[in-house]
Amino acid sequence: MTTDQFRGVYPAMTTPFTSEGRIDFEQLQTDARRLENAGVSGLVPVGSTGESATLTHDEHVEVVEAVVSAVDVPVIAGSGSNSTREALELSQRSVDAGADALLLISPYYNKPEPAGMVDHYRTIADEVDVPQIVYNVPSRTGRNMTVDTVVELAGHENIAGYKAASGDLNQISEVVERTRDEDFSVLSGDDGLTLPVLSVGGTGTISVVANVEPERTVELVQAALDDDYARAREIHHELGELVRQLFVETNPIPVKEAMEMRGYGPADLRAPLTRLSEQHRERLQELLDDLQRREAEATSG
DSSP, X not given: OOGGGOOXXXXXXXXXXXXXXXXXXXXXXXXXXXXXXXXXXXXXXXXXXXXXXXXXXXXXXXXXXXXXXXXXXXXXXXXXXXXXXXXXXXXXXXXXXXOSEEEEEOOOSSOOOHHHHHHHHHHHHXXXXXXXEEEEOHHHHSOOOOHHHHHXXXXXTTEEEEEEOSSOHHHHHHHHHHTTTSSOEEEEOSXXXXXXXXXXXXXXXXXXXXXXXXXXXXXXXXXXXXXXXXXXXXXXXXXXXXXXXXXXXXXXXXHHHHHHHTTSSOOOXXXXXXXXXXXXXXXXXXXXXXXXXXXXXXXXX
């Protein structure tokens, strides 16, 4: 896999569970093939949306193996941890399982200083020879990765991209500006900001909504990459309320509910996450029905 392939839509996959809490590998592979057939550029299993925090390391590797064996598109495995040693081990095992690239969340809870952040990522990049995406999501980690840190990391030959989920478009734009001379991709990690991120030079998205609406998400991103911003804006607004609804409770609670409503697998989660509350289900169903109706009308028209 080459770094210029970080372009397009990469669904942040969910991990389906049976009612007994075991991983449903058959459904996982069915879902991977459904997304591949929708035209995505690659798949991202075992990230935050995949409930990686509640998977054992062995389960984590088994999920990567299952997805790799089901599809031909690149597989970017989530393999981060707040422990550098643990992240390194999980990264090596994920690559051994067939992952083409890695997504590494910034260390959470222990909140390292910028120097510690750089050492963490460089340690993994020095030891594991595949393209790696650093992931800034301060709402989950408690620490924002500074622009200077990202720019410093972008100089490493194996650090090939940045998943931006800070919600700060000024910061994201500065990362793009300051890494333009590197072989480095900036990907949106926030569905509501995918279009703005693309407009300032981003190359794609690691997306939650793409689990439910992969074709529309692919069309949005491709339109923006082709400078057809009129069409990209149209799709952005078509998906806008669904995107907001998918985050009314902690991800992946709503997206798993939406996938079950569409017949894409069970909405079961691992504790401590719980099913979507009743007050949000009706509106979510209405939005999904409306999008399907629009698609049917467009097809028949």
